[in-house]
Amino acid sequence: MDADKATAVARLQVLTDAMGRRTHGLAMAPLYLAELAKGGMQGRGQPEVVTDNGLCAVWDGGYLPGLWLVEQAIEAALPRAAQSGLAAVAIRRSHHIGCLAALVKQAADRGFVAQIANSDPAGQRVAPYGGTEALFTPNPFAIGYPGDDHPVLVDICASITTTSMTRQKHAAGEQFEHPWLLDADGVPTRDPAVLEHASPRGSLQLMGGQEYGHKGFGLALMIEALSQGLSGHGRKDAPRRWGGNVFLLVIDPARFAGRDAFADQMDHLADRCRANRPIDARKPVRLPGDAAAAGIAQAQREGIAYDAPTWSALAGWADQLRVALPA
Numbered sequence: 001m002d003a004d005k006a007t008a009v010a011r012l013q014v015l016t017d018a019m020g021r022r023t024h025g026l027a028m029a030p031l032y033l034a035e036l037a038k039g040g041m042q043g044r045g046q047p048e049v050v051t052d053n054g055l056c057a058v059w060d061g062g063y064l065p066g067l068w069l070v071e072q073a074i075e076a077a078l079p080r081a082a083q084s085g086l087a088a089v090a091i092r093r094s095h096h097i098g099c100l101a102a103l104v105k106q107a108a109d110r111g112f113v114a115q116i117a118n119s120d121p122a123g124q125r126v127a128p129y130g131g132t133e134a135l136f137t138p139n140p141f142a143i144g145y146p147g148d149d150h151p152v153l154v155d156i157c158a159s160i161t162t163t164s165m166t167r168q169k170h171a172a173g174e175q176f177e178h179p180w181l182l183d184a185d186g187v188p189t190r191d192p193a194v195l196e197h198a199s200p201r202g203s204l205q206l207m208g209g210q211e212y213g214h215k216g217f218g219l220a221l222m223i224e225a226l227s228q229g230l231s232g233h234g235r236k237d238a239p240r241r242w243g244g245n246v247f248l249l250v251i252d253p254a255r256f257a258g259r260d261a262f263a264d265q266m267d268h269l270a271d272r273c274r275a276n277r278p279i280d281a282r283k284p285v286r287l288p289g290d291a292a293a294a295g296i297a298q299a300q301r302e303g304i305a306y307d308a309p310t311w312s313a314l315a316g317w318a319d320q321l322r323v324a325l326p327a
Contacts, residue, residue, distance in 0.1 A: 004068070042065075074248065090226075101154075126205075146266075161176065163204070
């Protein structure tokens with residue numbers, strides 16, 4: 001990759017691991033390297049600006065590294081949001097964008113509210129509610145906003161679990177604790193093999209499961225509308241390359257009721273949540289982002305330890321590329 005892209009991807013992957021999202025940190029690096037080697041990910045160049053009216057823009061990412069692309073979009077949106085209150089960028093044909101929480105954190109750390117919706121029009125892992133044939137990807141959605149000590153980082157998806165976690169379970173020979181997948185007949189199962197190692201294939205269950213999966217279905221449709229409809233590129237174009245479509249919205253609270261008013265309201269709500277009487281006294285209520293902040297602090301003190309499969313994959317690529325691993 002261009003040096004600036006490699007630096008951004010590496011920094012955000014290590015941050016992701018520090019935050020505890022291990023499936024989307026350096027574990028993704030071998031997959032990205034394989035994509036670079038076969039030309040699926042482009043390591044050099046700039047996105048094409050399709051439209052830009054100041055508040056709204058559409059970029060064609062040309063399958064450039066997604067972490068870098070979205071960070072560039074955030075940097076472009078921040079000054080526009082500061083001037084006008086909000087700014088939005090829709091990106092089509094990005095490559096994989098990694099951990100959304102690590103990305104919205106880039107804006108939240110600077111006092112802004114950021115939302116990201118992401119889908120891959122080439123991927124089919126999740127069936128529509130009531131169906132048996134995979135159509136959507138897990139379709140993650142994130143929001144980050146400033147908090148008292150650290151940002152609140154909500155990172156969810158329209159399915160109960162993710163493709164990465166399912167692959168990780170299958171590789172380890174493990175079953176899920178709960179039936180979070182459906183086999184090809186729509187029967188709930190704990191077996192991760194049904195997603196990619198069965199014929200016909202199964203699918204990931206929508207958020208809400210068999211009883212309330214219409215909620216996950218609605219979320220999946222919303223994310224496809226934001227990331228594919230607004231970017232003008234999606235499933236109708238039948239892309240075949242691993243990639244992603246992105247919708248980014250950045251909001252400046254200063255242009256609404258004010259940053260102090262925002263902080264007063266949201267910090268009060270955070271205090272009320274944490275003070276809520278827990279079901280289990282050993283597990284007090286925490287907000288999304290609390291564990292990430294604790295993980296980052298621990299990583300800064302102690303570094304990050306990696307499991308054998310991740311380190312072995314990185315070592316294999318380091319040997320192939322003649323790059324020295326850290327001691």
